[in-house]
Amino acid sequence: MRWRQLQDQITASQLWKSIFRVGVPNTNRKRVLAMLGNVVLHLHPVKTRKSGVKMRYTWCAGGVTFFLFLVLTFTGLLLMFYYRPTVEYAFVDILDLREQVPFGIMREVHRWGAHAMVISVWIHMFRVFMTGSYKPPREFNWVIGVILLVLTLLLSFTGYLLPWDQLAIWAITVGSNMASATPLVGIQGPGTSLLKIGDIQLVTSTNDARFGLLGGRFVGAGALLRFYVLHCVGIPLVAAFLMAVHFWRVRKDGGISGPV
């Protein structure tokens, strides 16, 4: 009896009621209100079709991709407590992350998670393509998805430089040289040599697209810092925003597509 009293006292308290506003969700209406009144729960649809939870149909590849993004955000945040993006410290900090930091596997989780995310993005796109889920009204969301694919690859590309070993430096040297082939704004790009006043070239090695990417004429301290900022803040912010749009559009275009 006293137990019952205590229970009533707790559930009648202001603290309890301010958190659980709807009460016991024992009707459909209350279930909907509970879902919509909670920022975390409202990310998931109130109702899903039976086919939407069939693993054989969706492969949950998009869900796996989002999960990996969360894992990478969390492990990346942990790595940021130790890693310093300077020429002097970057490489030794990477070694220390393995040798001197508890759970030295954290960097490997981040690295393998990144590999897995690229793979799961492709699997997700493959599923969406093979089930025809890119067709109207979902064509807009397909384009958002393609941009997210590019951002995923850019995250991998920028993260590739951060260990600051020979592989990283030369891979980014090769990769960023492609930027100098950009039309009109890359120093070797088509049409760039036409942009000149008299004998003076307007686009030079210190103001072309590659320079903007690297913050220098070669992969050096400026490039390391730029790639670090893009990897940890810039691209994740854009990706998170587009993911919100992506999930929103899934809902608005009729939920996860099912078998016809």
Add this chain to the structure above:
Amino acid sequence: MATVQKQAEGTAAAPDLDVDGVTRRSTLKWMTVAWIGFTAATVAGLTATMRFMFPNVLFEPPTRFKAGDPSTYSPGVDERWKEKYGIWIVRSTDAIYALVAVCVHLGCTPNWLAAQNKFKCPCHGSGYYVSGINFEGPAPRPLERAEITLSPDDGQIVVDKATRYLYERGQWSDPKAFIKMA
């Protein structure tokens, strides 16, 4: 014009409403000014942001440097400036020239393999003769040569990486592409 006026008079039911001195005309005028101002501010902001990414001072080694007296170079490939400036000074039988140590395939730094008498890029395997001419791997053209002159002050070699001489354009015979040695 007259027709328009007549129409305006005819539709007296929808006159140019004046509420506290605000008319349709003044609203449109100020909205136009506001949108032009907003667009201009946005463009200016974006331009400033772009410009911000291109610093005014570069803390990189200068492209022009003095490379010592020609007599300090013995025949063959000299690697003393490779680490700092990315330049090989090569002395052949009758000339000294400066090769830029950037692979023309994708921009890696090749190695000088003395035993095999060739430059070899570790990234994708491009190979170049001592002259800089490519003979193996994906390199599409020979290495570039930098401008090389003798300083009129002290007779030292002066290399300027900013000026390049390309074999495929027949520029290697340019007087500033090499120093004649007796």
